[in-house]
Amino acid sequence: xxxxxxxxxxxxxxxxxxxxxxxxxxxxxxxxxxxxxxxxxxxxxxxxxxxxxxxxxxxxxxxxxxxxxxxxxxxxxxxxxxxxxxxxxxxxxxxxxxxxxxxxxxxxxxxxxxxxxxxxxxxxxxxxxxxxxxxxxxxxxxxxxxxxxxxxxxxxxxxxxxxxxxxxxxxxxxxxxxxxxxxxxxxxxxxxxx
Amino acid sequence: xxxxxxxxxxxxxxxxxxxxxxxxxxxxxxxxxxxxxxxxxxxxxxxxxxxxxxxxxxxxxxxxxxxxxxxxxxxxxxxxxxxxxxxxxxxxxxxxxxxxxxxxxxxxxxxxx
Numbered sequence: 160x161x162x163x164x165x166x167x168x169x170x171x172x173x174x175x176x177x178x179x180x181x182x183x184x185x186x187x188x189x190x191x192x193x194x195x196x197x198x199x200x201x202x203x204x205x206x207x208x209x210x211x212x213x214x215x216x217x218x219x220x221x222x223x224x225x226x227x228x229x230x231x232x233x234x235x236x237x238x239x240x241x242x243x244x245x246x247x248x249x250x251x252x253x254x255x256x257x258x259x260x261x262x263x264x265x266x267x268x269x270x271x272x273x274x275x276x277x278x279x280x281x282x283x284x285x286x287x288x289x290x291x292x293x294x295x296x297x298x299x300x301x302x303x304x305x306x307x308x309x310x311x312x313x314x315x316x317x318x319x320x321x322x323x324x325x326x327x328x329x330x331x332x333x334x335x336x337x338x339x340x341x342x343x344x345x346x347x348x349x350x351x352x353x
Numbered sequence: 354x355x356x357x358x359x360x361x362x363x364x365x366x367x368x369x370x371x372x373x374x375x376x377x378x379x380x381x382x383x384x385x386x387x388x389x390x391x392x393x394x395x396x397x398x399x400x401x402x403x404x405x406x407x408x409x410x411x412x413x414x415x416x417x418x419x420x421x422x423x424x425x426x427x428x429x430x431x432x433x434x435x436x437x438x439x440x441x442x443x444x445x446x447x448x449x450x451x452x453x454x455x456x457x458x459x460x461x462x463x464x465x466x
Contacts, residue, residue: 285368
């Protein structure tokens, strides 16, 4: 029976990369990018933008590798923050305004064309509304309701306390409802409970 | 009738897509970035050291520095005032000794005006 090699932590791999080990960079890339892509896509709703954010976040990771202090933070926690910052930066700079046809909502073959269009419209509406929120409210709401993280973890990522996170999420959700409720009918939320 | 909270939860649920596999092209770009950073800083950065500390490190630290200082002073003294036994030894080895006056007053005679 072959003995399995122990799984190296992200911090160990980062240290190995900083010492010139290219294979460590490859392992980190394969391990981390699916989640970074997912987080960025959930916040931006656009694959091309999510790829740019992922590449940018990984570049920041490579650059910080020689100075990485494993006692201060987990690599994944640090990356959550970097991706959240990069995404809100993009949302704010673009004033959203991403054209409907740039939103690549994966088409579900089992749904009708009308349903797929409605899904796309709903996705665009949510991302537009997120883009209008103050940066930290948008980050807290996205980390809680899109990434489904707990408030203590969000507090660590955002370098604040749990009470502030709760307040940011509550205010963010109220603002989102105010923005979306006027479009309930248009977005088909009156028709069903989907 | 969908309440506002239900509407928002439905919107979040739809946006909660699973993680995505990156394209081969993206993985290549990320690895090219890693290579470019490695090319600039191939090894882990060490804390910055002052020149004095670097020299001290190079000779083996303060302990070695103490020994080096003692040896230097002893060598200088032996050069200025060699013990008789050492003079005899060098004469025995080389057949003769050459004495170079370092501190005698006639050494400076030619420099005086």
